[in-house]
Amino acid sequence: MLTIENLHAKVESKDILKGINLNVKPGEVHAIMGPNGSGKSTLASVLAGREDFEVTEGSVEYLGNDLLDMNPAERAREGIFLAFQYPVEIPGVSTTNFLKTALNQIRKHQGLDPLDAVSFLKQMKEKMQLVEIDQSLLSRALNEGFSGGEKKRNEIFQMAMLEPKLAILDETDSGLDIDALRIVANGVNKLRTSENATIVVTHYQRLLDYIVPDYVHVLYDGRIVKSGTKELALELEEKGYDWIKETANAATI
Amino acid sequence: MSQIIISKQHQTAIEEAFLQQADLFQKTSHSTSPYVQKVRREAFANLEKLGLPGNKNEEYKYTRITRALNKHFAPENIKPAYAENAIGISQLILSGIEANILVFVNGKFSQQHSNMVSPPQEIIISTLSEAFESHTNLIERYYGKYADSKTDAFTALNTAVAEDGIFIYVPQGKVVSAPVLIYFITDTTEEKTVSQPRNLYIIEENSQVDLVESFHTVGEQEGYHNIVSEIVVNKQAVVNYHKIEIEGKDTYHTGNTHVVQTAESLFNAVTVSVSGGMIRNNLNLVIDAENCESHMYGLYMLDQETLVDNHTMVDHRKANSFSNELYKGIMDDKSKGVFNGKVYVRPDAQKTNAFQSNKNILLTDDASIDTKPQLEIWADDVKCSHGATTGQIDAEQLFYLQTRGLDKRQATALLLKAFASDVLQNIRIQPLREVLEKIISQRLQKDL
Numbered sequence: 231m232l233t234i235e236n237l238h239a240k241v242e243s244k245d246i247l248k249g250i251n252l253n254v255k256p257g258e259v260h261a262i263m264g265p266n267g268s269g270k271s272t273l274a275s276v277l278a279g280r281e282d283f284e285v286t287e288g289s290v291e292y293l294g295n296d297l298l299d300m301n302p303a304e305r306a307r308e309g310i311f312l313a314f315q316y317p318v319e320i321p322g323v324s325t326t327n328f329l330k331t332a333l334n335q336i337r338k339h340q341g342l343d344p345l346d347a348v349s350f351l352k353q354m355k356e357k358m359q360l361v362e363i364d365q366s367l368l369s370r371a372l373n374e375g376f377s378g379g380e381k382k383r384n385e386i387f388q389m390a391m392l393e394p395k396l397a398i399l400d401e402t403d404s405g406l407d408i409d410a411l412r413i414v415a416n417g418v419n420k421l422r423t424s425e426n427a428t429i430v431v432t433h434y435q436r437l438l439d440y441i442v443p444d445y446v447h448v449l450y451d452g453r454i455v456k457s458g459t460k461e462l463a464l465e466l467e468e469k470g471y472d473w474i475k476e477t478a479n480a481a482t483i
Numbered sequence: 484m485s486q487i488i489i490s491k492q493h494q495t496a497i498e499e500a501f502l503q504q505a506d507l508f509q510k511t512s513h514s515t516s517p518y519v520q521k522v523r524r525e526a527f528a529n530l531e532k533l534g535l536p537g538n539k540n541e542e543y544k545y546t547r548i549t550r551a552l553n554k555h556f557a558p559e560n561i562k563p564a565y566a567e568n569a570i571g572i573s574q575l576i577l578s579g580i581e582a583n584i585l586v587f588v589n590g591k592f593s594q595q596h597s598n599m600v601s602p603p604q605e606i607i608i609s610t611l612s613e614a615f616e617s618h619t620n621l622i623e624r625y626y627g628k629y630a631d632s633k634t635d636a637f638t639a640l641n642t643a644v645a646e647d648g649i650f651i652y653v654p655q656g657k658v659v660s661a662p663v664l665i666y667f668i669t670d671t672t673e674e675k676t677v678s679q680p681r682n683l684y685i686i687e688e689n690s691q692v693d694l695v696e697s698f699h700t701v702g703e704q705e706g707y708h709n710i711v712s713e714i715v716v717n718k719q720a721v722v723n724y725h726k727i728e729i730e731g732k733d734t735y736h737t738g739n740t741h742v743v744q745t746a747e748s749l750f751n752a753v754t755v756s757v758s759g760g761m762i763r764n765n766l767n768l769v770i771d772a773e774n775c776e777s778h779m780y781g782l783y784m785l786d787q788e789t790l791v792d793n794h795t796m797v798d799h800r801k802a803n804s805f806s807n808e809l810y811k812g813i814m815d816d817k818s819k820g821v822f823n824g825k826v827y828v829r830p831d832a833q834k835t836n837a838f839q840s841n842k843n844i845l846l847t848d849d850a851s852i853d854t855k856p857q858l859e860i861w862a863d864d865v866k867c868s869h870g871a872t873t874g875q876i877d878a879e880q881l882f883y884l885q886t887r888g889l890d891k892r893q894a895t896a897l898l899l900k901a902f903a904s905d906v907l908q909n910i911r912i913q914p915l916r917e918v919l920e921k922i923i924s925q926r927l928q929k930d931l
């Protein structure tokens with residue numbers, strides 16, 4: 231469903247992505263790992279359509295369409311969801327405030343009728359249970375005064391509501407204690423179907439005990455330098471990122 | 484050669500016309516009380532001295548109101564134009580609310596459109612011209628005592644020529660349950676109009692009232708409102724004052740609201756400007772006793788070539804009072820906002836808390852804002868702060884909402900509504916708040 235070929239991107243004249251290749255099929259879970267600053271969030275942002283990043287080379291095909299040709303809202307309506315590493319605070323706007331509009335925009339795009347207030351609330355209740363999130367959090371200004379864990383849980387809650395085809399979770403595990411991690415992973419797993427796919431960005435193997443990936447890729451200095459199955463994550467955990475850095479640097483010399 | 488001396492020969496035609504009008508009025512209106520005549524005479528003298536603010540006037544430097552009036556109004560336009568039967572008035576008036584409705588059309592009270600619901604024991608509402616006759620004691624005690632004709636020419640002009648407006652007296656210990664909605668409607672269907680209403684609201688000890696002054700336009704020609712309101716907030720009284728401006732694009736407005744607060748009173752003001760040609764609001768608040776609390780909120784949400792200039796002044800004269808001010812602006816198209824916030828903390832006003840904030844969003848490159856805080860503090864044990872920000876819509880917030888499927892316009896509208904809600908939520912008259920929210924939502928949907 232997603233084919234990334236030779237993707238290059240830069241921000242403010244700094245090259246960050248330097249030729250990414252990735253192929254994701256429905257039903258798959260891909261983990262992207264790598265040290266800080268290697269370009270994981272940049273990749274996630276480019277896929278979601280952030281304009282600060284300029285794609286200088288390469289292509290991204292999503293469900294047969296040119297993804298790079300769509301604006302962020304069109305991508306969301308086509309089923310792409312980004313759980314942000316650092317979700318922004320929006321004073322005066324609560325999750326419930328925008329989620330109904332969001333959901334109904336997506337439904338409209340899919341040719342479905344808008345949800346009425348009752349069905350919307352019912353769906354909210356269901357998904358709130360799934361990620362064990364409190365109603366009060368959803369009526370507060372988005373992320374204002376939220377703890378790290380609350381922010382991440384809110385992202386997963388939104389994902390559960392919007393039922394994306396391709397979810398990109400950017401370091402959703404960081405800042406979560408083990409209970410929260412389990413809840414978030416459980417939510418993600420319950421939403422998995424043979425139709426949708428997930429890209430899990432993380433730099434710890436920990437999350438992958440709960441969300442078991444089909445493939446693991448190591449991103450370093452803007453390139454995927456190693457791909458494998460979930461054993462690669464264990465090996466990384468054992469040998470550390472220096473091992474990757476050394477092999478990668480050796481290869482470029 | 485010496486510099487040109489501003490003399491009578493260099494007066495603008497409009498100033499001369501206003502002075503002549505005032506002069507004639509002094510000579511012909513002998514029916515009112517000697518006190519009111521005296522107030523008018525003094526104001527006339529002040530007006531002659533001050534003249535209307537010219538281009539060099541610091542207080543009006545962003546708002547060239549005199550020039551605009553001179554350009555758009557001829558001497559024959561400035562006499563009152565009566566239009567009792569203006570069409571389309573009823574739809575301007577808030578419905579579905581138990582309220583005292585008072586309607587002025589081109590400065591003249593319209594009995595036909597007005598309706599009083601509160602019992603007279605709770606609140607006395609009359610026209611000012613009636614009060615000049617029937618409440619001479621209160622008039623002599625309060626009328627013209629707060630509106631400063633010595634420094635502001637438009638106050639002087641209004642004081643010199645104003646004949647009518649609303650008089651409100653809330654006796655001691657009364658909570659007026661129904662709000663008072665006063666509509667000032669400019670009807671320019673037949674001709675250009677100039678109206679100069681004048682209001683006096685006296686709220687006695689331990690009483691409470693909600694007041695709304697709402698400005699609207701019928702017709703396409705130029706109209707001008709020069710209004711003055713004096714509000715006396717006595718001990719432990721609570722006054723919620725609202726000024727709403729939804730005027731036509733060829734209307735001009737100079738408004739002066741002068742408030743005096745005495746001990747332990749609470750005054751809230753919400754000023755919302757949605758449309759008009761050129762609007763200048765002066766809100767002057769004198770806190771003349773201890774333990775007072777005051778809040779001033781403003782929202783100006785402008786498009787096209789509207790100019791809205793809010794000048795506020797808070798004068799802390801006594802200790803232990805609190806004032807808080809939040810003005811927010813959203814400027815679209817070629818609109819222009821001006822904010823000037825003066826805060827004085829006098830030597831006796833120790834332990835004053837005074838806060839001021841002005842936040843602006845510019846939606847286009849052609850929109851602009853001039854903002855200036857002006858704090859003058861003579862007391863040493865005080866907490867005062869001010870801040871002003873001007874920016875665009877936050878790109879991160881916009882991106883976030885777009886990744887959830889909202890298009891740019893929806894996301895922008897949502898963010899702007901949230902921005903405005905800080906001010907609008909302070910309107911406690913729910914139907915009024917809802918009407919404004921609706922107007923603003925429609926504007927956001929249309930323009931972006």
Ligand SMILES: Nc1ncnc2c1ncn2[C@@H]1O[C@H](COP(=O)(O)OP(=O)(O)O)[C@@H](O)[C@H]1O
Binds near residue numbers: 241267
């Ligand atoms: N908006 C930006 N402006 C400038 N540099 C940026 C910006 N965003 C990311 N970078 C840089 O791009 C590199 C990759 O960052 P990022 O994608 O966040 O890495 P990761 O998510 O793998 O930790 C870093 O060197 C970072 O400093």
Ligand SMILES: [Mg+2]
Binds near residue numbers: 272400
């Ligand atoms: Mg990152």
